[in-house]
Amino acid sequence: MGKDTMELFEYMSKQAGKEDVPLASRMRPESLEEVVGQEHIIGKDKLLYRAIKADKLSSVIFYGPPGTGKTTLAKVIANTTSSSFVQLNATTSGKKDMEEVIKNAKTLRGLYNKKTILFIDEIHRFNKSQQDYLLPHVEDGTVVLIGATTENPYFEVNGALISRSIIFELKSLTKDNIKDLLIRALNDKNKGLGNVNVKIEEEAIEFIADVSEGDARVALNALELGVLTTQKDENEIIHIDLQVASECIQKRILKYDKNGDNHYDVISAFIKSMRGSDPDAAVYYLARMLYAGEDIKFIARRIMICAAEDVGNADPMALCVAVNAAMAVERIGMPEAQIILSQAVTYVAGAPKSNSATNAIFAAMDAVKNTRVETIPLYLKDAHYSGAEKLGKGVGYKYAHDYENHYVKQQYLPDELKDERFYYPGELGHEKDIREYLDNTKFKK
Secondary structure, eight states: OOHHHHHHHHHHHHHHTSTTOOHHHHTOOSSGGGOOSOHHHHSTTSHHHHHHHTTOOOOEEEEOSTTSSHHHHHHHHHHHOSSEEEEEETTTOOHHHHHHHHHHHHHHHHHHOOOEEEEEETGGGSOHHHHHHHHHHHHTTSOEEEEEESSOHHHHSOHHHHHTSEEEEOOOOOHHHHHHHHHHHHHOSSSSSTTSOEEEOHHHHHHHHHHTTTOHHHHHHHHHHHHHHSOBOTTSOEEEOHHHHHHHHTOOOGGGOTTSOOHHHHHHHHHHHHHTTOHHHHHHHHHHHHHTTOOHHHHHHHHHHHIIIIIGGGSTHHHHHHHHHHHHHHHHOTTTHHHHHHHHHHHHHHSOOOOHHHHHHHHHHHHHHHSOOOOOOGGGSOOOSTTTGGGTTTTTOOOGGGSGGGOOOOOOSOGGGTTOOOOOOOSSHHHHHHHHHHHHTTTOO
16 A cells, blocks of 8 residues: 555544544535435425424334435434434344333433434344334334335335334435535545545546446445545646546446447437347347446336337236336346346337327327316216215216126217227237227227
């Protein structure tokens, strides 16, 4: 390790007050005003913001991807509350730890009328009995629970705990959010790198902000690694360029190659290859995006859109495959996610194509916007309440299953649109069957 690197380690240790504290930990916000992103839950007019500021927080569960600020918000609450604040991690804590917390909480409440806020990180890792133990103490107010999880709490957390908590979903930080954090870290002289002479190229910041995939920790760790491992030049300046940034975050520069296709060109080619029924081209562009560090959830979303927009009812299974692939890649992650995405891409690309459903909704939306409809047929209105029949609702409705082939000719559109047609099934795949069925029923002369 060179002298310059040693000096940086010494500087960072002094800044943090102890050795080896990562930049991401040092830069953790201490107040709501310092938090970047999550405006949908901590904007100044939002419930969570008001509750934290007023120190009137009830039990909550934060869930979202890693690096989005779940622990940060808990720390901010710890800094602003007058309550006792206790933190446990479900991966290392057990029932005995919780029993000790509850015992102390009851003492504080009984002797000093002081609340206890219990923050449990990765709460989904507690088993059912551990979660059940918490329930009565949350219910009677012995502790105010803050749970943090990367998993959907509706699947992983005790339903009774869920019902007694407010769920807040934290979203991945935007690219601009990450850039703001990086710049703040570079300029902060107390907790960040403001006393280190660092010159970072704009495209390096762009690269880190983009491929960190909304994870502040990943971005700040990459920046710190770049600073710690890059030697100063003759002017005592540390230069961080695109190459250094790519090495530190362990992502390729492919999609930033100025001599090649840009980011959006690759995505466009990927979608058009699936639409054009070329699985070889589609899987090639998939590989390019994966090699360049593209967000696998973003790729999965594009596949789902293509399955609905370009395959549609020609093969309804395409959307099922795409949706299940999207769920699977979120649960499994890389590198295995590339296999799941490849299966979905090749299926959608190889499926018969139809945009009839797409055209149908656009045509229907135009009708909604451009045609004033006064009402809908009375016999189609809700008749499942007392007095509906007196108003004529449901009267005269023909129940399809009472008729041959479970079909009866009946007007369903409003009078103003009774002769309109929005959906024209194609002649490929399953839509051919839909077309024949409708021709033999609804459109039979």
